[in-house]
Amino acid sequence: MKLSVVPKPKDRTQSFYQGVARPELPPPFVSKDTIKALRITIKSIIDLVELLLGPSFNLTYVLTAKFNQDCLERFFGIIRSAGGAQNKPTASSFLQLFRMLSLYYPTKTILRGCNVDGEEKIEMLTSYMDWLVQRFKDNVKVNKSLKDYMKDLLLTKHEGRP
Numbered sequence: 001m002k003l004s005v006v007p008k009p010k011d012r013t014q015s016f017y018q019g020v021a022r023p024e025l026p027p028p029f030v031s032k033d034t035i036k037a038l039r040i041t042i043k044s045i046i047d048l049v050e051l052l053l054g055p056s057f058n059l060t061y062v063l064t065a066k067f068n069q070d071c072l073e074r075f076f077g078i079i080r081s082a083g084g085a086q087n088k089p090t091a092s093s094f095l096q097l098f099r100m101l102s103l104y105y106p107t108k109t110i111l112r113g114c115n116v117d118g119e120e121k122i123e124m125l126t127s128y129m130d131w132l133v134q135r136f137k138d139n140v141k142v143n144k145s146l147k148d149y150m151k152d153l154l155l156t157k158h159e160g161r162p
Contacts (some may be wrong), residue, residue: 028035045064052059080087082097089097 030038045067048067049062049064051057052062078101079089079094079097082101083089083093086093
């Protein structure tokens, strides 16, 4: 009669659980997709930190708290709220809202406790009203020159005819 050979446990944990039925684990508190995304994020941050601390950038430290998307998420929140009842804008409505907000939306501190204090004045480079007034003035000049050209053209053609 041949006896079966039991493999020797590799460490204390395996020797403890050998022959003991393990209890059923509870379901994970996050989905598999979330775990996969978390792994990708952690791996990306590790790679970025290694690159920034490496010889090509030669930094002494990296503030990983600055690796966030808060500004981007706030911008898309503003776009969604500017759309009114349409909180999922199409590509064309997004472009229209982006153009409108880049010219019109006054830059201000939206969140309390942010890193911009009241002493720093954030000013827009141009305002929508200034742009409209300048455009109107330019159009008046162009229209006047076209009107004078047409007037000269019509008067010179009539003068040459009998």
